[in-house]
Amino acid sequence: MTGASGSIYGIRLLQELPGEKILVMSKVAKAILPVETDYTLKQVEALADAVYQDDDMFAPISSGSYQYDVLFVAPCTESSVAKFACGIGDTLISRAVMCALKEHRKTFLLTRETPKDAIMLENELKLARNGAIIMDANPGFYPHPKTVEEVVDFVIGRCLQMAGVPQALFKPWNGRQDE
Numbered sequence: 001m002t003g004a005s006g007s008i009y010g011i012r013l014l015q016e017l018p019g020e021k022i023l024v025m026s027k028v029a030k031a032i033l034p035v036e037t038d039y040t041l042k043q044v045e046a047l048a049d050a051v052y053q054d055d056d057m058f059a060p061i062s063s064g065s066y067q068y069d070v071l072f073v074a075p076c077t078e079s080s081v082a083k084f085a086c087g088i089g090d091t092l093i094s095r096a097v098m099c100a101l102k103e104h105r106k107t108f109l110l111t112r113e114t115p116k117d118a119i120m121l122e123n124e125l126k127l128a129r130n131g132a133i134i135m136d137a138n139p140g141f142y143p144h145p146k147t148v149e150e151v152v153d154f155v156i157g158r159c160l161q162m163a164g165v166p167q168a169l170f171k172p173w174n175g176r177q178d179e
């Protein structure tokens, strides 16, 4: 999790993704958590099987040889996007993304910024061309969400679909609005 608005996206992913989960939060991600949610840092960390600090370059995910299935940066700042696009790996999060990309691992960036300038768009394009999947935190409204939770869960449901995980968080479009 990096320091963009949308801590809840990282939390919901930790709650919904199956399997073993490794969590790293940037300094600003930790600071934003209590501003946007009622979760404490301890409660969020308890959702993961392992927690590493963003300055811990000795963590397993800082090596490309460490095997895992998918990497989400959720939420993902444009500052981190810029680092990833330039191949800078001076934090655990940026190093893990660098490794995931070079290993051709599924790498999802749940970016959140608006509006986006040309620098941000060019960085995202560069990453997309290098295999990253840019998942803007951008809900659809065809399932007629009634609550903020349903809006969030549309985004998380799409993340689960993309990661190959069965999901029931939202009803996918089936071509007919009356069913």
Ligand SMILES: Cc1cc2nc3c(=O)[nH]c(=O)nc-3n(C[C@H](O)[C@H](O)[C@H](O)COP(=O)(O)O)c2cc1C
Pocket (backbone or CB within 6 Å): 001, 002, 003, 004, 005, 026, 027, 028, 029, 032, 035, 076, 077, 078, 079, 080, 112, 113
């Ligand atoms: C309350 C708050 C909300 C922020 N929201 C965003 C955001 O939505 N998107 C973004 O790119 N940066 C946002 N920022 C700025 C980043 O936190 C800042 O650029 C930071 O250096 C990113 O570092 P990190 O990517 O290591 O977490 C926000 C900062 C604060 C304090």
